[in-house]
Amino acid sequence: MEPTDFSTETVEQQSSEVPSDPQHPTQLDSTCEETQMAAFKESLLKILEDLNDSDFKKVKLFLENEKPRIPVSKLEDADRIDTVRRMVQTYYTNTQKVTVRILKKMERTDLVKKLPEGILVCKESIDQCRRKLKDKLKRKFVRVFEGIVKAGHPKTLLNQIYTELYITEGGATEVNQEHEVRQIETASRKPHRPPTTITCKDIFKTPPDTDEPIRTVLTKGVAGIGKTVSTQKFSLDWAEDKANQDIHFIFPFTFRELNVLKQKFSLVELVHHFFTETKEAGIWIFEDFQVVFILDGLDECRPPLDFNNTQILTDITESTSVDVLLMNLIRGNLLPSARLWITTRPAAANQIPAECVDMVTEVRGFTDPQKEEYFSKRFTDEEQTNTIISHIKTSRSVHIMCHIPVFCWITATVLEDVLKTTEGGELPKTLTEMYIHFLVVQAKLKNVKYDGRSGTESPWSPETKKMIESLGKLAFEQLKKGNLIFYESDLTECGIDISSASVYSGVFTQVFIEERGLYQDQRFCFIHLSVQEFLAALHVHQTFINTGVNLLSEEQTTSQSSGSAQTQFYQTAVDQALQSPNGHLDLFLRFLLGLSLPTNHRLLQDLMKQTGSSSETNQETAEYIKEKINNKLSVEKSINLFHCLNELEDRSLVDQIQQYLRGGGVDTVDPSPAQWSALVFMLLSSDKDLDEFDLNKYDDSEEALLALLPVVKASNKAVLTVYDLSHEGFEGLSSVLRSQSSSLRHLALSTNDLEDSGLKILSDGLRSPDCELETLRSDKVRI
Template sequence: MDQCEDREEGAPLWKTTHTQPTGPGPGPGPSRVSIKSDDSMDRGIQFKTGCVCEPQVEQQSSEVPSDPQHQTQMDSAFKETQKAALKEHLFDTLKDLVDDDFKEFKWFLNNEKPTIPKSRLEKADRMDTVDLMVQTYYTDTPRVTVTILEKMKKTDLVKKLSKNIPVSEENINQGRQELKVNLQQKFECVFEGIAKAGNPTLLNQIYTELYITEGGATEVNQEHEVRQMETASRNPHRPPPTITCEDIFKRPPDRHEPIRTVLTKGVAGIGKTVLTQKFSLDWAEDKANQDIHFIFPFTFRELNVLKEEKFSLVELIHYFFDEIKEAGIQRFEKLQVVFILDGLDECRPPLDFNNTQILTDVTKSTSVDVLLMNLIRGNLLRSARLWITTRPAAANQIPAQCVHRVTEVRGFTDPQKEEYFRKRFTDEEQSNTIISHIKTTRSVHIMCYIPVFCWITATVLEDMLKTTEGGELPKTLTEMYIHFLEVQTEQKSVKYDGRSETDSPWSPETRKMIESLGKLAFEQLKKGKLIFYEKDLTECGIDIRSASVYSGVFTQVFKEERGVRQVKMFCFIHLSVQEFLAALHVHQTFINTGVNLLSGLLSSVWSKLSKDKTVKFYQTAVDQALQSPNGHLDLFLRFLLGLSLQTNQSLLQDLMKQTGSSSETKKKTVEYIKKKINENLSVEKSINLFHCLNELEDRSLVDQIQQYLRLGGLSRSVLSPAQWSALVFMLLSSDEDLDEFDLNKYSGSEEALLNLLPVVKASNKAVLSGCNLSERSCEGLSSVLRSQCSSLIHLDLSTNDLKDSGLEILSDGLRSPDCKLETLRLSICNLSERSCEGLSSVLRSQSSSLTLLDLSNNDLKDSGLKILSDGLRSPDCKLETLRFGLLNQCKR
């Protein structure tokens, strides 16, 4: 649920705020709701020890009360020492004004509320003016002074005053309470589906805990995000979430240094933004993290608009958060402040930490990117805490030394998917039907790890259950997205075009709109861009005046946002929607014009497409996707091949020209994909090609393997690389639990193990005993142990002729910091005392998790056991059980 703040009607769990700027620089100020309501009057906050204490005082209005008794009480509360210091700093500031400037200052002062009588101001010198201001404005005097100096363009004096005047408790309380109300109003409601006026959904009602893990180092997985989600889906053995939203800055028990900067990774639509909004809302509602004085949420989309402007850190805060400026808060060094920087992957241009000036003064103006880099490095306001969210591909923009914790949002677990749909559909029969269907459709079930895809799926299935009695529900991603586009088009047709529900929704205007969106989707997909500006739309032939219409009628496909400068930004609601429309555009362009946009060859227009040319078109798409090192065309390819089926084309018959693709075209495309699978591709590429076969409704390879397994003849069969890949795909796509993988159930051989290593990696326990393994197997197993994605905790290699050379290779994997292995069985593996040195080094390793080691029935000799004892004595050794000899067992 990566949310874009504030959307127009129809956005899935989004809403859009059209804010306007204030503060330095051009542009009108933001429209803010006043915080002078009764609710905010008596919300006293108790800070934890060591923070600025906040007295339980009534919220003060910006208008000073005229009641003399109240005025006396306030004057008494304003300590004399603070008053004296304040007067001194104000006088020092006004002293720097020349006579004409001082006269101008008094003119502006005469227009402030409450008003100082003009007769008293006319003859007042600088000292008298300071006395009059403090008598009239009390603790609000610094704010009034700064406001006037800013109007006079006296930036240097504003900075001087900001450095010298301490922040009063009253000002902190005022700014804090008003900021809380602002954030509460901003984040308490979200909208799902077609927003109903006056009926918003409360975030707290629909929020489901996300699975958040420690993300390790800032190294980046550059693969397509669907590949990443599929990898995650193969690992059902995940411990309960150890990091909750409210504990994101909480120091783990094994760490001594505080956490300043948290970097949270997660694919698009996985819930990063809603996580930060929940954090802010809980603070604003006094539910969590009340030791924090201020939370300042920023998005890079908003900051992008200011890339040509210059700000100091204080000015940037005042620019976005008017209540802080109104409270006159200029200093934050002694306060607990949290900056949220959401969407690093959308930062334009990327931050260049290697070539940037050093900035330590929070009042010195510079470009926004330099400001952010110095804030992240800790040069600016080192006492502040930062929470940065990003898609994985951009995570390495932040230097590792600047990040104190890396977390990853992994989306919904299987139980959370079910919880989502049960919340979404209150009718139990309906929710059971939908959940059951999703579980039987593996590609859809995998994608539902992404919360926004859950919403797309729910939208489609809800509509189809209403309109297709007894009809088949979509089983492939292509079908799902075709129906999704249809649902949105029908709603647009009825709502905006005045058509009845029985009329075709595909008017000429709508067809042209979809064609334009498809071209934009493809052109920007080639560039790797997810956020578009006016220039990007113009390049694709979309008039900026029409863009608002597009986003108005297709708010669930294409949406428009506005930054603080009212600069328009556009995007699709999710990358998968962009990929689907891009595939639709490429397919339509080929059918209509004969131009293959993937090959770059501009062929002449064909009056009739030959079968060979059509087959070549799909083969080119397969080749292009396989050439991508990170799988960035994987999902695009699935959609494109899915659109080749006549059954899918008929669903869009009013939109797209039919190819008349014959069964021969499909057959040749399937054969080409199988040929590619036979070429010993990587696991990820093979799996995507099997998903492509599913989109083409071909399961022949998988059916072959299932037939072998049913007949119990897999161990006697000589499988081709494609058939081994089919077995891997089948096992990894199965709903059956991969808690234990026993190689002997399939084919107890070294060849089988090397082909099934991806399954071993995804399993919690691997039983490989008595499978005629050698040191060649140890190389593959060592790579599994070194993998961050490995789930392997228990490994049984008993009764294999590994020898000392094999164990030496295996030990390299056991020493890896990513190795999670807890039990290792090496009984009867032809080991000698030579193996003990490597195992001893493993036991001494800080990263080792081994608690059980079985070395029984190996000729280790006393010398080998002595070497092992050195590892056992290490303070880092976690071993609890060691077995050796024939029957002896040693307990630590």
Template sequence: MLLEDNIITFVKNELKKIQKVLSPDYSECSESQREDDEERSSREAFVKITLNFLRRMKQQQLADRLQSKLPASVCHRNLKSTLKKKFQCVFEGIAKAGNPTLLNQLYTDLYITEEGTAEVNDEHEVRQIETASRKRDRPETRIRQEDIFKASPGRDEPIRTVLTKGVAGIGKTVLTQKYTLDWAEDKANQDIQFIFPFTFRELNVLKEEKFSLVELVHHFFTETKEAGICSFEDFQVVFIFDGLDECRIPLDFNNTTILTDPRKSTSVDVLLINLIRGKLLPSARLWITTRPAAANQIPSKCFGMVTEVRGFTAPQKEEYFRKRFRDEEQASRIISHIKTSRSFHIMCHIPVFCWITATVLEDVLETREGGQLPKTLTEMYIHFLVVQAKVKKVKYDGGAETDPHWSPESRKMMESLGKLAFDQLQKGNLIFYESDLTECGIDIRAASVYSGVFTQIFKEERGLYQDKVFCFIHLSVQEFLAALHVHLTFISSGLNLLEEQQTTSQKSETRESAEKLFYQSAVNKALQSPNGHLDLFLRFLLGLSLQTSKTLLRGLLTDTGSSSQTNQETVQYIKKKLSENLSFEKSINLFHCLNELNDRSLVEEIQLYMRSGSLSTRNLSHAQWSALLFILMSSRKDLDVFEQQKYSSEEVLLRLLPVVNASNKSLVEPAGVRWLRPGLRKYSCHLKINTNTVNRYLKLSDNNRKVTHVEEVQSYPDHPDRFNYFYQLLCKNGLTGRCYWEVEWKETVEISVSYRKIRRKGDAFDCVFGWNDHSWSLICSEDGPLYVMHNNRLTSIYSSSSSSSSSSVSNRVAVYVDCPAGTLSFYRVSSDTLIHLHTFNTTFTQTLYPGFGFNPGCLVCLC
């Protein structure tokens, strides 16, 4: 029988090959024969059968030897060897030629916790660091890096895809490298056959190319191609994708075709999307890292678990510096100095900042014995810049330690880097490509020189095909250089780069008045940012205005610093801003700004009250409240217990909510519980309709909680406050502080707030909500919210509201007013979720009242 003959021939040939493989003198490189997919598949199946028979025959040793000779096993060993060489050494900041550090020697465990969601957080990362630093000793689920795919207790389903969030410089990349190195060194996760670590920087270069998944793996990891592995379904594989925030490949999860064949060529974005979805190679596990602001590029439903890297705890900070400085006395002095500065202690939460701090303090202690250590963030970063200039002068230019650090060439270099830092900061970019540098007027060859000289500030990396990628070593370094650029530009030319319409100070202006306006405009610009993106930039800009900064940057700055009078006026302006009802985060940053300006008078005033026992919580100004919060939140001791009963009013409790949040335990009276609810609903107010304002074609029902437009005139008495022509009404509630309410509607209505002075009589349009400068309206129809209107200006919001439309979205909207902050926000309500529609930012000069406008057949219900 032909089939039988073919099978017997195949078996005999394969057994001869196996016998050859098992011979002592067999070399893995001796065979280079080519075979197609069918031959390879048949051979692999036969080897599995052979291994099974050998083990049934109790020939375990022989089976193990055969297993080790298989292409997959050879590939496994070779890949481990390659990854071990790649990741066993790490360069802090950026590679110093010939000066690597063993990763295992330097690595300090990071604080990793499980997060609930992959929601985006676009707050400035320094704000996020401060928030994380206050969560330190709460009972949370900590995760070891080697257990990143292990499900938490009580969770049955296996975890396929993990998202790890963390601010820039927190250690996400080193974390993935340590995970890979431990596997390559046989220390952990030996159930995994292959780990394939990618970075989005490398993948960006391939966004115009076409690959199959197998070809992509072969392209990056040649060991797999050499072994002829074209199927990964039978192996336990982990893909690591590091740096989602740096991804420049469009990831459209809504309109990408499904791909299930790992051998079919397509674009890289289609491969990534289907791999993440689980359509492609569903047996593989994926680990993706990102900064928080980019987390929403991938739908949250794609993740089995979301984790967050919080950086170093207080003990881990000490461990890092004791590893870095072997001299015990030197390490103790540095640790003690860091603890004296709230800013330093917070920033050392980030491993990269620990390295910057160590670099600076090591230089200061070695070159200026007994010299004063930097006390502010600005001083720290100036020292860091000077250290790099000194390295360039001595190492690259052959100068002496005592020579001036700054030459015309290095000054030009810093001007170019500063311009790049500022331009890209405004665009929100951390990673720059050749095109970005060209836009800033930087020649690509010059950029290579910069990265070769200022190696610790600006770094160049090479991806596939030797494409160059540039970045600053950390966002804070970019912000410092951006502030330095704005500062240098202003003092040299009078040009204020922070103004949207850039202006140069007039000749008629004195230098002092121009400086005063410059720094005040910077404070205003930072306060206008809803997420604090200019917080750290502002600290640096103000710190650079001091004469001490001018002294430290002697040779780079050619002009004097701001006068002491200007600095004092800036201090007073910041104190004036603190007297306004700012958010907690903005107030805290302004105190950090005062620290950069060496002014601690407000804090010292409150500390004096506290020491004397005369602190009266009833009579504090806004600025003093902010100072008290700053002191409590800056305490290096844990906030253990917060007792509400010690504070006599809701206002006091609301002011101290940040302290409640940072405390390990809060003793709250039942009446105060609602103020601790998450989100906006804690500001809910019970609206009451002012019946004296209701138009006679509006009918009240359900205890005045429902209003319907009707055709019959209602018998309401005459009243000067009644709307006599337009179908409108106002509520009794005068809004103060923060207020929130929800309403349901039918047909077309206007949901509004207005000053009391709106006209009630006549048919002129200035009687209508939104058609004047003293009322604001959201216009809704059966299709959902359509427009917002103020001062006769109509703005469409249909795209944002319609994109959220689904069966779960009701005809209910929410309104939130923060009167002191001057914000009015509208939301659409979907189950328990609020979908933002629009926010007005203004200054409310009078008391606001909720109001409603109707079209025929419409109704509104107060919820």
């Protein structure tokens, strides 16, 4: 199907003659419309007859400058009756708005009052348009792809698998550049006292503490957390008459679709282009309707949105580039009566000026009970469901990642296959094991479905290996650039032609996705960022094992067999991950180190050489990581390195701390910084709520307080008895009070040194606008 041409020339040509097509929007299709239009034309003719000849010429002059323009040749000798006929043929239901605009320019607002009130579309046509639009949205959203995205594959009923997400109100549009796994881990530690939650159907509901209606909602959330599914559920509930029936029209857009639009549109033309039902109904005026625009995936918007240097547009019939159109819609210059729901990953949230957003919400994914609800819906066998739920609780890293609905799907896919094929064998516990199994499952599916091979053969045929190698290279090269959506030019840079990419997406439908827009443009992405990071790590590791080339280092070696070369390879990866201020290589590093284990190599047998790292190399890598932890890293970097140690199956630091706790507490020994970090990791990774943290259970020294400040920050209440607290200790506590991400609401502090200097430092923290402490109790002061 060829794209519709919205050029001015085409519109002028179409509008210059009376249309003969009964589907054309100017064709009257009901008695109601005929009656309305007849009354309007009569009123318009009377207005033109009230004008003197000079003013009538001005009207024709203004019409020549309207969009679409009525050609001069059609107006030059036209009398008042001909002019009315031309206007109606050209603008149809928009004639009223054009007339009002021209009369205002002529400063004849007295004549505006003589026009009929209301819009020139009858209720029957509006109702019919709504029914058609609802039917369209039902067809589009009633079933969703759960991982599989190609035609011909089964979809899942959205209402069957939908689990209400944890959407919280509040927050700001500030940039959050941290790796999204860090953000998930932070969210998983919160809430003993969760913030206000919202269901997606109430996203525009006016908060109880204000009378101001909500126009624009900005919803943040990491990749795969469920932002898109939430908007789909919102649209489906409306289409099925289950919610928000005060809304006349919902128009869902994705930035992926909008990215490929090169020609200019007016807002009306853009709506007509994607939702032809409105054009067929002759609806050109939307001010009198309650309209919701959904703009999904702001982080995928390719044109930069420069809100400070863009033209102001107030006419919904004026054509411009799509980015300018969107910015004026978001600013409220266009259709201020409309509501907007914009979704984005956190790193792109600041593209929208704060003054344009009425409410910020955040999708935090599944709570622990919701994870169990998801798996219960996913599997009908209760015993299998309980086995899977029990298993994911045994691995904290897997359990944390299950906050992300897409990862729940990956986990379910893997564990379902493993339970069938291993007959009670060991289930994958680490992230690396989970993703290796996921890749193996997909390779088996590809072999059985497309190659006619049995599921018991090695999954790594030469063709499959080539595909994995190409996808791994693409994943790594684009990960370095920060690209998550790939167009033809991105593929070409990695040596993949567009036809090969289509084949890859055709046979690895649950790994690599091809999408086509209205113009059949092709764009690709991996099913989730973590899949891209895993394949990137696999590519880097495979390249080193097979060729000795270290893609992470400028100094290359061709001797991959020596232990020193292998050790240097992994140490380089650790160093690069630590140098990233935002943790963008955190998950990549976990996968890379996990791939070094011989047990994981065996799972990838025949895909790469079986020269897995020696136990000595793995031990040296683990010791190198412990040295880094001992250097008092930030809590986020330290926690990721503990996850890395788990991937290497080294739990010695955590075991030591647990032994200390069982033997009388850490105050009986002199813990190293690494051991303190291990305690922090244990407490923050615990599945128990940090409702109250009592420092005395561990140690009452200032060293303990400073080491465990991340735990204080993550707790709802902290009981701290610390004597001889120095300036550094008070400053540490003050920093917790000043932190935007602090959960601390109640602080009980006992110290013999709360002098004026200490009180001043604490007061500085209490005065911070980000401080949300509610009670402070002390031996000497009570607030």
